[in-house]
Amino acid sequence: MAEKFIFIRDLRQEAHVEKEGIVSQRLHNDERAKIILFRFRAGQELKKHKAPVPVSLTFLEGEAVVGLGSEEQEAAEGSFVYMTPHLEHGVRAITDVVMLLTMIKDDARNSEA
Numbered sequence: 774m775a776e777k778f779i780f781i782r783d784l785r786q787e788a789h790v791e792k793e794g795i796v797s798q799r800l801h802n803d804e805r806a807k808i809i810l811f812r813f814r815a816g817q818e819l820k821k822h823k824a825p826v827p828v829s830l831t832f833l834e835g836e837a838v839v840g841l842g843s844e845e846q847e848a849a850e851g852s853f854v855y856m857t858p859h860l861e862h863g864v865r866a867i868t869d870v871v872m873l874l875t876m877i878k879d880d881a882r883n884s885e886a
Contacts, residue, residue, distance in 0.1 A: 785834050788812040788871045795819060805879035813837070813866035821863035827877040828862070830854040835870035839863070 779801055781787050788796065788810050795817050801808040813819070813835070821840050830839065832852040839846050839854055840863040848854065848864075856862055864872065 784810055784873060785871050788833075805877075807876040807878060809874045809876075811864075811870070811872045811874060813864065813870040813872070815866055815868050818865040819863050821861050823859050823861050824856070824876060826858050828856045829875045829877070830856075830864070831873040831875075833871040833873060836867040837870045837872070838865045838867065840865075 796812040798810045832848045837848045839848050
């Protein structure tokens, strides 16, 4: 049986530090959602790409530039981004960054509010 909940007191402390490369930790993955915690070092970049499902980004620590289609937005601790499916997006860390990514896989037509 699947877990009924996940509780993490401080996601910023959960993000492990690496000397090289972007660190990603899967916190949850099922048929409805995938949740990944990222840590970027200053200067690291997640190149622009697309996702077939809606995606949200929540910035927990640091400063970054987020590419959203043809636009760029500055993100900092507390910033939130929601993207529709197939929007090209990427992240470039200005300082060390901790970011939570949520992919919403469930088709809303099949669920009731």
